Amino acid sequence: MFLAGATAAAAEAPRISGLQLGLNAGLTRLVIEASGPLAADLQTSAEPALLTLTFPPGVTAQPLPGTAGSGLIERAGPLSEAGGRVTLPLILAAPALVERAFQLPAQGRHAPHRLVIDFRPADSAAFRMAFAAPVHLPLEQSADVVPPLPASRDNRRLIVLDPGHGGQDPGAISASGRYEKDVTLAVARAVAVRLEQTGRYRVLLTRNGDRFVRLPQRVALARQKEADLFLSIHADSLASDGLTRGASVYTRAEHATDLEAEALALRENKADLLADSAPAEELDDVVSILLDLASRDTPRLSGRFAGLLTASLGQATPLRRNAVRAANFLVLSAPDVPSVLLELGYLSNLKDEALLFSDQGRRELAEAVVAAIDRFFGVEAQPAR
Template identity: 65%
Template sequence: MVRCHGADPQGLSRHRARGFGPAGGFPINKLFLFVFSLFFLSGAASAAALRVTGLQLGLNAGLTRLVVEADGPLNGSLSAAADGLGLVLTLSQARWDAAVPSSRAAGLVAGLGLPVDSAGQVSLGIDLVEPAVVERAFRLPPQGTVGDRLVIDLRPADPQAWQAAFAAPVSLPLAGSADILPPPPVSPGRLRLVVLDPGHGGQDPGAISAAGRYEKDVTLAIARAVATRLRQTHRYRVLMTREADRFIRLGDRVALARRHEADLFLSIHADSLAADRATRGASVYVRADDASDTDAEALALRENRADQLAEGAPARDVNEVVAILLDLASRDTGRLSSRFAGLLTASLGHRLTLRHNALRAANFKVLSAPDIPSALLELGYLSNPADEALLFSDAGRAELAEGVVAAIDRFFGVDDR
């Protein structure tokens, strides 16, 4: 820990040895006033700085929460670390007056660096497990023996969203989310429309488990559970792209959501690895021309091939897909999709097992609506016995539904701090 204390007392002897005493050209009374003024200014600066008295790291509803306590309301910023592997928290007009933070990990944070006092501000390195952005940052007033607090909530993000969010330092606290515009408001009396898209169906079974159970069945069952839970809140209308075991082309799923002017589109899938029964865990995807990794790219290719099962597909469908891809000029929609995907990843990670780097990106046709925030949820691996048991159980479906609804609520601002 490095502190700046103003004038160095040893500096006086060095000055005298070089002639800054009675034998030199600098009168002793002026030297006294000079040194006194340095200490006075240093003391004034220290008095003006807020004392940071505590720091806590933990989880809040799946989001990674950092709470900084001080003897007054703090301002600061978050910026990308020079090595691109973390963040730097800078607290302005502050000085560190607390114990050294614990190095334990929590959520998206792998560890905290040592606080550094310099030039009237405190800097603290934050090592990340995976890319993360600020979902929100707000102040809480003193309460009892607890002082003012700056609360910072981090959520997962794909690498592109991380780079965009920290292209410049993010000022704290925030009025809203750091890297996106909020969802547009709805007219009075109108409920937001959520479109749920159970993957596969009909002649397309999707992935098949070791026990011979089909992806198309589990996606429909979980979509129904989510729809029921959403309707119970009385905050949403719900539309499902299929209510039964029937095949629907990918372009038709997107077109349905656009025709009804959906506020959110969630496609629900599961995966399977024939030669691998160990890999398990849920993951969430957003659309990107370039996949985040080879696994994501391979998954998108498998899911996009579903349309090949349709016989006699009219040429206009191809034209519609091309038009949609060319129409992907809405940057706000992409940012909203990334935000929802991050909230969904955080919410599910609070409840069940996730894959490493669970938030990914690939070129999914079903996520191609240019005007609807969209994400694809991979529930887990039917080739893994634990995932299969979870997904085909009533308790597992209920837990998944709660996690999805919690993320949708937070995305649309139905949120308690």
């Protein structure tokens, strides 16, 4: 226990109860939870890769382990006590400046106060200048007075691929009894391999096996990891229609563009009814701290990617008419990650079924998806030969 012999005055001082690190809109966010409003001094020591937060006298801390890194911070913690004051070391992956630092009051009786610090990349000279003297946090004003600096170099985009369904939820079932969940995983894996081969992307799958994953968990993963793009992969089926075939692409909208899209969203959203447990609200709490700056740009970006994806898929497979549509898909609900749902085709159509269960067909679809992702991020793929 830190400061076991705390004085009466210290009893009223904030007690630190939690540390969280994450990425938020391109910034590295450190959140320190405490029982009351928290201030701190931030300074660098002789070692250039180390920043130390020093809390005012009287502040105490629960024994907390260090937190594994994210973004510009390789490691936060462990908290320790030096000279009667609690300190928190931050080991940096690269020089960083404080973009902003603010307090968030407790959101409920038992909820903690939070000191939120956003870091952005800097060069070494700016870093040395900024921390020549301790920086008092929270900042009274935004650190925007420091001129913007070039972004750091290796920032591979993070693509979260979401193979639809899994485990007890087979998804759509083809005429010959094959499962959507197998198609979605196979195509997601093919896309992941190709994306990684480009060297331009990091890839995460919401499931990499035959496993049931709730829709909110899929969304939460993309948000927690601050994905640059979320692509949910599905294949549809129409019970009384063996003729309809082709791919289609969806974004999220509260009001569906058409009845068919609305019905599809209802089918896909049903996956969550198969969960054994009540909605996982704790997930919302985990990510909510990372999110108070949801991008207003997200719907525009989702729409842009949907258009590129459709154009690219048209090279590999037939498309439905009006191939880009929108409906209220739960899995597309991240407000801060551009999110698109792809229906690869119809398992109720024999040609689509053959395409989706062939290596060749999957390869072509995966290549079309990767080409669209490259265009979305402004990298034209090399010509095929």
